[in-house]
Amino acid sequence: xxxxxxxxxxxxRSKRILIVEDDPILGSILLDALQDEEAYEASHVxxxxxxxxxxxxxxxxxxxxxxxxxxxxGLELMDWLRSREEHGHIxxxxxxxxxxxxxxxxxxxxxTLQKPFELEALLQSVAELLVxxxxxxxxxxxxxxxxxxxx
Numbered sequence: 001x002x003x004x005x006x007x008x009x010x011x012x013r014s015k016r017i018l019i020v021e022d023d024p025i026l027g028s029i030l031l032d033a034l035q036d037e038e039a040y041e042a043s044h045v046x047x048x049x050x051x052x053x054x055x056x057x058x059x060x061x062x063x064x065x066x067x068x069x070x071x072x073x074g075l076e077l078m079d080w081l082r083s084r085e086e087h088g089h090i091x092x093x094x095x096x097x098x099x100x101x102x103x104x105x106x107x108x109x110x111x112t113l114q115k116p117f118e119l120e121a122l123l124q125s126v127a128e129l130l131v132x133x134x135x136x137x138x139x140x141x142x143x144x145x146x147x148x149x150x151x
Contacts, residue, residue, distance in 0.1 A: 020077065046070075052080065055081070059087060063092045078110065095113045100112055
């Protein structure tokens, strides 16, 4: 896999990605795949409730989210994210083996990925969402100007 194909390697900072996946094996595979990309730092949690606690202290560049989670669903966690000012701009990649409800397609900064999927498709979706999310991130312009000034 060509590491420069998907990430922004000119940046001084890695993009942080939160993986919310209740299957520990799939979560580990996703974590390894994202961490193999030099532009990404990833962390993995097993439920929406744990993700909420994690998000109290961290604002990742993207959330990779399973639809079926114990407790709250992926869409419920997404609604919680959107209700919070500091998290409203974060793009979400929602993964599911099932057909998603119609309201999922109308959500802003949401892309869906049907399970099972190829890792290349996942990495491409992540890269696309990070580009689209950076446009709406209030801190992105400041970070981009800082990174360009450091070169």
